[in-house]
Amino acid sequence: MGLQERGGTALIRLYLERRSDLVRFFTMRLRSVAAAEDLVQDIYVRLSGLDQPTEIQNPMAYLYRLGSNLMLDRLRGERRTAHRDGAWLDSQTTRIGTEEISAEPSAEAAVAARQRLALLTAAIAELNPQTQRVFRMHKFEGLSHPEVAAALGISRSAVEKHMMAALKHLLGRLP
Structure with a gap:
């Protein structure tokens, strides 16, 4: 059963019907209700940006795939941020054993x-x-x-x- 309507309207309708399922699904993966809510909101933002007619064979799978891709992008971004922040912290501190000693004066x-x-x-x-x-x-x-x-x-x-x-x-x- 395909889905074809102008501007992703049918997708948004499906999203609204199954929003709670999406939140539950992504809460399990992200281990955070707040992070899942943010992610599901990002799905809506992406769907509302669709303006060309689209043929989607499995609309529910499309929503989960879109959410998974957004989740992976977010996790990669967080990993890059953590790496960058860790590199900066390493350049600004000295470690003696497990203690961090800042190079900055108090x-x-x-x-x-x-x-x-x-x-x-x-x-x-x-x-x-x-x-x-x-x-x-x-x-x-x-x-x-x-x-x-x-x-x-x-x-x-x-x-x-x-x-x-x-x-x-x-x-x-x-x-």
Whole structure:
């Protein structure tokens, strides 16, 4: 007995009549009523998207096959997601025995680091402009004392004095 009606209307009617059977069938396979309900709803969405006349020899088998294909697609997607998430977690953590140790600092350590950075930034801003330039070029840009001296047109001794003044000031301001 074939099924031929415009736009999957007969399939939707059959789906509505047998919806509870579909939910039971997929609940057994997925071991979750909620997952089965979602899957059966996806079947309806697919059926409602059919707009060309279709000849289906066994409509009930078609509904179960459609649901099985959707279930397999969902399970493959979940497997890919789990693999991707596992790979990310492995890249972000270290294992010692069965314990996972995160490479990320704790929330408290992150807050403390931000506070220290704010104090350091404020202390640097308190330096006179020339000492700030020398400090930034040496510590942040990685230039040597002779390179800083050449760039600013001052003596190496002046660079050393600026650095000593900057470090003394920072040590006095930071805990």
